[in-house]
Amino acid sequence: MIEEIKQDSASRMEKSLESLRQDFIKIRTGRAHTSLLDHLSVPYYGNDTPLSQVANVTVIDSRTLGVTPWEKPMVTVVEKAIMDSDLGLNPSTAGMLIRIPLPSMTEERRKELVKLVRGEAEGGRIAMRNIRRDANNQLKKMVKDKEISEDDERRGEDVVQKLTDQLIAKVDALLAEKEAELMEV
The missing domain is CATH 1.10.132.20 (Ribosome-recycling factor)
Known part of the structure; x- marks a missing residue:
């Protein structure tokens, strides 16, 4: 017992x-890591879907993340979700690649x-x-x-x-x- x-x-x-x-x-540190965006969800065909299921998230360099959505129309949706998150990030888009520079702390x-x-x-x-x-x-x-x-x-x-x-x-x-x-x- x-x-x-x-x-x-x-x-x-x-x-x-x-x-x-x-x-x-x-809780982010000064370095970029893909798990920083793990908790983000984006609207995808009417459902909130984890970002990792609609896009590829990569580390471009120590201060920059890259997000590549699998579908062209998702680029603006993903960018808006990142901007609206509580992370204070400001993404910029170049074609299909969304670059997310991490500001220095x-x-x-x-x-x-x-x-x-x-x-x-x-x-x-x-x-x-x-x-x-x-x-x-x-x-x-x-x-x-x-x-x-x-x-x-x-x-x-x-x-x-x-x-x-x-x-x-x-x-x-x-x-x-x-x-x-x-x-x-």
């Missing part, structure tokens, strides 16, 4: 950690992004603590229903706490890595 709770908590915490990693990828913008990253990391820590709370509540319910003893409950709480500490340490490591990446000139 306790092992099941531990396994469930571990898998939920790992999913939270992976979600945090994905959120960190979306100012010190002020870097500090804003670090604050944003810290907020995301805190959200990850809160998610881990909520999962720990749920596991501890399951253990308390099992004691109340006389499925396990109070000693087993304490052991289970210790196991869940160690798991929580390990994953919060991973969140902190991810945060430190992303902060260093953002402050790198």
Whole structure:
């Protein structure tokens, strides 16, 4: 029983950690990378479709992304979707190729992004603590229903706490890595 709770908590915490990693990828650094546009959707035959399914996204150089839609009419639609996104990018079109120059980041913008990253990391820590709370509540319910003893409950709480500490340490490591990446000139 306790092992099941531990396994469930571990898998939920790992999913939270992976979600945090994905959120960190979306927060741009000074370098161009194709995952910057992963979350963009464009209207395609009446449906919102991920950009990667209607165009080829490439890195032209360290500060420029290239987007080549597979159909000519999609060029203006893709360009508009990039302009309207929250990324603050200003694409320019040359035939079928949409060039997206990434502006250099100012010190002020870097500090804003670090604050944003810290907020995301805190959200990850809160998610881990909520999962720990749920596991501890399951253990308390099992004691109340006389499925396990109070000693087993304490052991289970210790196991869940160690798991929580390990994953919060991973969140902190991810945060430190992303902060260093953002402050790198």
